[in-house]
Amino acid sequence: MPQQTTAMPLSRTHAQDLFARTRAMTARLAQPLAPEDMMLQSMEDASPAKWHLAHTTWFFEEFILKPHAPGYRSPDDRFAFLFNSYYVQAGPRHARAKRGLVSRPGVQAVLDYRAHVDEALGTLLERSDDPEVATLAELGCHHEMQHQELLVTDLLHAFSYNPLLPAYRDPEPMAVTAEEPLRFMRHEGGLMEIGHAGDGFAYDCEGPRHRVWLDPYEIAERPVTNRDWIAFMEAGGYATQTLWLMEGWAVRERERWDAPLYWWQQDGVWWTYTLRGPQPVNLDAPVCHVSYYEAEAFARWAGARLPTEAEWEVAFRDRPLAGNFLEQGALRPLPSGSPWGDVWEWTQSSFSPYPGFRPPEGALGEYNGKFMVNQYVLRGGSCATPAAQMRPTYRTFFYPHQRWQMMGLRLARDV
Known part of the structure; x- marks a missing residue:
């Protein structure tokens, strides 16, 4: 580390x-x-x-x-x-x-x-x-x-490879929820500071704190839900090549993606495999187990884009760090509405060093610096993330084709 x-x-x-x-x-x-x-x-x-x-x-x-x-x-x-x-x-x-x-x-x-x-x-x-x-x-x-x-x-x-689809935790009933309209909040942008300020624990890649310029933007008040994602699927999102980055389309074809990881359809109903066993897809929970390529294609289909990590941090750093984390024991995304927990949210920002970054000497300096290439930053934590890990500057990162983590997305738009 x-x-x-x-x-x-x-x-x-x-x-x-x-x-x-x-x-x-x-x-x-x-x-x-x-x-x-x-x-x-x-x-x-x-x-x-x-x-x-x-x-x-x-x-x-x-x-x-x-x-x-x-x-x-x-x-x-x-x-x-x-x-x-x-x-x-x-x-x-x-x-x-x-x-x-x-x-x-x-x-x-x-x-x-x-x-x-x-x-x-x-x-x-x-x-x-x-x-x-x-x-x-x-x-x-x-x-x-x-x-x-x-x-x-x-x-x-x-x-998920076991035909018996075993449950790690006992199943629990899902609460009845209502569709939450997709609303955007506006940020005027300007010269902002992001990154760790040196108070409390942080990993080296969260600093140094530095200034970034943000043009005015809008960011969604909630993440993209399973209901939203099914609309994308029914509109031919997985079959419309013009929505996809070229590399993403190649991966989609090779892997035969036509839905998020762990999804299947049975008698006209979408199901998903979870740590609590097979369950019907919760329509109003954040969509989960989608790659950067899928998230980027969805954003394009929705007439929006993925936020940058700076936009994400500025928008939500003053929100209470409360949400559906590992300690809650749900182990699946829920319709909580919080920017924290439930799913990690893809950003369009490459995992690269902040200005002035220098990895520490010795073996403990190896973890982040040598991985700063070809990966994208996600923000916000998930239902599998310990709450003590979370802070507004936390950056996790994965390759754009990966889906097995609790990965979702939130939309942003230019103003």
Whole structure:
């Protein structure tokens, strides 16, 4: 993960509490899973749940315990090879696409590894007065929160290949909702500042804070809904080549896209597969599991465009950070109306460095900087994102063809 920025050193008590809560949440997410579930890897972009449990543990071991806890010993030195992800400076690593083939160590051995590291780091946090230890622990917790989101979305993708369409959580009835008209709010633009201001936790790619010029624009008060998306589909949106970027059309043809990921039609009704099992599409919930290419085509069909990330941040940074996040347990988008939670929203902004960006030295500087090419920024968080991760400057990023995350969109227009 990238180096964080924090205005004041994190207190030891805060670090201890954050560490305990974060590790407990991951354990709760894994608790319903059978050992066979934890081995599933359905594509190279995803990882088995067992690997997520081990990798987040390795992070604390590699970057905190080994350099800061004299006498610490790993239960198995081979774990450094198995559970490194892509930190080149931390040493060689097992091939990402083959993580699902690592049946040994077993699930219990990985849980024992977590317990070993938890005890060692708990002791270190209790005894150490080094502010760097607390700061790195905070970073490790935010790293684990990102993997909590990946754990459940990777699991959804893997379960979707099971003909039984198993439910990770018990189904719940959907509330009866009414269609919300699509309204736009106007922003006059001007010279604005965006990016992290240096107060509290943030990843390196959220700064430096800098000025941007925004022409007047309008942005939708709600995200695009499933009802909106079905209208796009019925109007031939997936079959109208002129709506699509050339590369997007090629991917659509190759992958045979004709609906969002996990959708199918049965007896004239659209259904979707969710972490709560198969459910009818909730017409007034934000559309989910669509790629940048699909989002861009929809915006063009609607006579609008995707917002820039600066437009998105300026429009919503003063809204309360409340929404449908991981802790709510819905694990599916709901018709909440908040810009926070439910679905990550595609922007038209490439994931690139802000003016003056410099990645930190060492392995912890590898996570963001080397990925700043060919990806797009999404904003707002999703129903699988831990609420503690969210802040107005948070930037996540994915390749334009990817759909397995909780991805949706919001429209913008020029004035």
